[in-house]
Amino acid sequence: MSKRSRLISYMSRNRERLSPLLIMPHDYPDPDAIASAFALRFLASEVFGIRSTIAHGGVVGRPENRAMVDALRIRMQTLTPGHFNRFASFALLDTQPGFGNNSLPARYTPSIIIDQHEALGSHDADFVHIDNTAGATSVLLAQALLATEEPIPSKLATALVYGILSDTLNLSRAGSKTDIDTYLTLLPHADVRALARIQHPRRTRESLATLGRGIHNASIVDKTIVSHLGSVENPDVISQVADMLLSCEGMRVAFTTGRYKKRLHLSLRLATRFRSAAKLLRHVVEDQQSAGGHGRIAGGAVPLDGRVTGVRWRHLETTLTNRLVRSLGGDPKRFRQGALRQ
């Protein structure tokens, strides 16, 4: 081992104790979380002989993410309550205990936490690697993997490359030289044809219709663009629309919401680092645990307690939007509806 990796020495010292290991990316896992889980499973199973399984809450919704799981044959299970007593240890990837976006019950302490998101407090886990300067959690796993000097299977390299590309918006949000160097080191090992298939998946009519609704419903106040998607078939599309709307000329902030299973899912994107996206969104939802993020991106979800009615959904959408606009120094009364309609 040429480079030192804390993860590698921790895993090699604790093989027995860790096995079997349940590897948990966050719920509704995105490419970065999926690639990170895939990398940890490779390290566990192939390098250290630790039995391990990947399981997640929610669904894999976005067409790109489904294409990734299919093309790279990433085996993941849907979490059930029964999972927790079948494993000796747990790993959380791209999330942390106390974040609202993972399904590890509070009574379990994970053995491993690897994440790029800002920590809200300290953790009891044996192994913690939190680095919010990393552009993707995949970068942290890739560095551990490269330190082993094991050959990197092409499917795994492809997953990590896509995890980095997707979390950094094709490197435009890359945090550091390390992000880019890691990406370049992995790229020669990746299957670029598979990568192309993942990046240009076939889309369902519903998902295209949702993208259309995102544009149609957009409204603008000052340099903030907002769109409420209403009911969505999967929550992943909400951040996709936020990314798309942020590309609108002159915009500094994009905020999107979508209704899914009695929760209003939220996505916030900033064009520059003039504020911390996570702090801003936590202020908007008035709760530490229901929002998180890194750098210029944040996401969260707020439950709609009690009866589900259109009026109550709309009230929640408006309340959160107005709070956002005010905290950016704007006036919600000046919203221009249908700003992207000709």
Ligand SMILES: [Mn+2]
């Ligand atoms: Mn990530």
